[in-house]
Amino acid sequence: MNAQDIVSGRYRIERHIGRGGMQDVYLAQDILLESNVALKTPQPGQPDKRFKSSAKISARVNHHNVAKTLDYIEENGRLFLIEEFVDGDNLENKLKTFGAIDPHLAARIFLHVSKGVAASHHAGVVHRDLKPSNIIVEHGINLHELKITDFGIATLTEEVFDEAAREGDITRSTSGTIRGALPYMAPEMMFRQPGEHPGASVDIWSLGAMMFQILTGKVPFGVYLQAAVNVQNRNREPWPDFMTSNPQYKILAQQLQSLVEECLQYNVADRPTADDVVAKISNLCFIGVDRKVGSVTNLIQNGYSGFIDGDDGVTTFFSRESVYGSKSSATPGKRVCYSNFPGSPRDRGHPIIVIE
Numbered sequence: 001m002n003a004q005d006i007v008s009g010r011y012r013i014e015r016h017i018g019r020g021g022m023q024d025v026y027l028a029q030d031i032l033l034e035s036n037v038a039l040k041t042p043q044p045g046q047p048d049k050r051f052k053s054s055a056k057i058s059a060r061v062n063h064h065n066v067a068k069t070l071d072y073i074e075e076n077g078r079l080f081l082i083e084e085f086v087d088g089d090n091l092e093n094k095l096k097t098f099g100a101i102d103p104h105l106a107a108r109i110f111l112h113v114s115k116g117v118a119a120s121h122h123a124g125v126v127h128r129d130l131k132p133s134n135i136i137v138e139h140g141i142n143l144h145e146l147k148i149t150d151f152g153i154a155t156l157t158e159e160v161f162d163e164a165a166r167e168g169d170i171t172r173s174t175s176g177t178i179r180g181a182l183p184y185m186a187p188e189m190m191f192r193q194p195g196e197h198p199g200a201s202v203d204i205w206s207l208g209a210m211m212f213q214i215l216t217g218k219v220p221f222g223v224y225l226q227a228a229v230n231v232q233n234r235n236r237e238p239w240p241d242f243m244t245s246n247p248q249y250k251i252l253a254q255q256l257q258s259l260v261e262e263c264l265q266y267n268v269a270d271r272p273t274a275d276d277v278v279a280k281i282s283n284l285c286f287i288g289v290d291r292k293v294g295s296v297t298n299l300i301q302n303g304y305s306g307f308i309d310g311d312d313g314v315t316t317f318f319s320r321e322s323v324y325g326s327k328s329s330a331t332p333g334k335r336v337c338y339s340n341f342p343g344s345p346r347d348r349g350h351p352i353i354v355i356e
Contacts, residue, residue, distance in 0.1 A: 001026060001041070007080055008073045011039055019043070027085065036085040037070060038149075041078060055081055058151040060123040065116030067136065067149045086147050088139050091210075092132035098141075098337070100217035102324035102351040103243075103252040105143065107286040110211050110256070112146040114281060117207060118274035120151055121200045127151055130206035131184045132213070141291045141337045141355075182227040183219040184209040187266055190228050201268045207277065208263025215256060216240050220264065234266070242325050248350070249324060255284055287351065289339040296334045308336060308349055316340045318349035329354045 001024075005013040011028040017038075018025035028039040055072035062068065071082035091109075095101075101109070113135060120127060127134075129150060138145040182190070186205035188198045212220040220237050221230040230236065243253040259280055265271045272280070294310035308316045316338065323330045330336060335356035340347040 006031075007039065008071075008075055011037065011073075011080075011082060013039065023081075028082075030082075036087075038067070038083040038085045040081040040083060052079070057123075057125050061120045061125055061151055062123075063116055063119035065112045065147055066119060066151060067147045069151070083149065084147070086136040086145075086149070088136045088145065090133045091135040091137055091146075094137055094143070095132055095213065095217075097355050098353060099355070100240075100242075100325050100353070101214050102353055103215065103249050103256050104287040104351050105291070105353075106211065106214045107252065107256060107281055107284055108288055109143060109146065109214060110207070110259075111278065111281045113148065113210070114207060114274055114277040116146075116148040117203050118278050120148075121203070121274050125151055126200050127203050127206075128189070129181050130203050130210065131181060132210060133180065135210075141293055143291075182225075183213075183221060183223050185227070185231075187231050188268060190231060198268075200274070201271050204263050204271045204274065204277070207274075208260045211256065211260050211263070212237070215243065215253070215260070236264070246321060246324070248321055252284060252286055287339060289341070291337050291339055293335065293337055293355070296330050296332050296336060298332055306330070306332075307346070308338065308352075310340070314340070315346055316349040317343065317346040318352055322350040323352045323354070325354065 001013050001016075003013055003015055007013070007028070010030060010032055012031055014027040014029055014036075016024065017027045023040045023042055026039045026041075028037050029035075030037050052072055052074070055069055058069040067086055068084040069081065070084060073080040073082070117127065117130070127148065127150070130148070134148060134150045136147050136149055137143045184206040186198065186202040188196075189202050192198060209220050212218075216237065216239065218237050219227070221227040221235070239257055243257070244250045259272075259277065262270070262272050263277070292310050292312060294308040294312075294316065297307050297309050297315075299306035303320070305317065305319045308318055310316060318330070318338070320330060322338075330352060334354050336352050337355050338349040338352040340349050342348075
């Protein structure tokens with residue numbers, strides 16, 4: 001499609017903004033309401049007979065942490081899904097900047113995602129393809145605004161997985177959708193047989209796999225076929241020592257580790273529901289203060305503490321005990337993400353993540 005094309009006499013294409021394993025995504029202008037929307041259409045060769053069914057199902061989900069399905073169109077032999085446009089970036093790209101995210105910010109992300117998943121499960125919708133690239137977050141580093149996308153192709157995704165299962169081995173599929181999903185895919189989905197339809201618990205496994213990556217900077221089982229082999233052999237990355245070696249993060253990190261372990265249970269019956277996950281995270285104590293970005297300028301006290309010059313012009317004091325990850329990483333010149341709190345003679349920074 002080209003810029004200025006009009007769909008259904010209402011949606012004017014502005015530009016192409018994304019491509020997944022199954023669809024192209026365009027930024028479009030709703031001429032009637034004078035607002036931006038995301039216009040999605042299946043890529044050539046992708047099955048489309050259940051696209052309409054997917055749209056109807058996903059339209060049931062109404063939650064702040066889920067991108068809302070607004071419209072469905074069949075025109076000139078093409079199918080279009082109109083979805084709420086979220087101005088931001090996907091979580092996959094954010095993780096490339098952050099690396100391992102401290103337990104406080106990670107808990108907030110986990111809470112928002114699990115609330116969106118819980119709302120969809122209450123509406124009878126299973127995503128089946130939860131992964132960081134399907135989660136859109138606001139620009140910048142605060143990550144307050146977070147929405148799960150592509151519930152609109154939940155049924156279509158199931159069809160792709162079912163077709164791969166009929167071919168004999170879903171884990172060896174060349175489908176971009178399946179390859180991208182494998183690092184977060186539940187074992188009952190990976191090794192499903194034709195006609196088997198795993199339920200809501202597959203999203204819980206995906207939640208756990210994403211949370212592991214957010215906290216550690218690594219996917220728990222590797223990527224592509226390696227992920228399938230490691231899931232089958234129950235060979236998972238270990239929790240890194242830095243998560244619990246620092247007393248300032250230890251308790252919350254252990255609580256989140258325990259919840260992730262529950263989500264990554266092989267026995268489906270042993271996994272929590274999305275409501276359980278929401279309730280457990282809601283009972284945790286974590287910092288929800290806005291984040292800032294700045295640069296470490298110099299270290300004092302034999303490198304035990306130092307100062308950050310914030311991009312907002314405020315200088316903040318920090319202790320290396322507040323750095324999540326390798327304490328030696330916060331060296332002069334490094335860019336860091338942090339919260340700051342009133343102090344004298346300087347504000348105090350905590351938590352701190354090195355982002356460059």
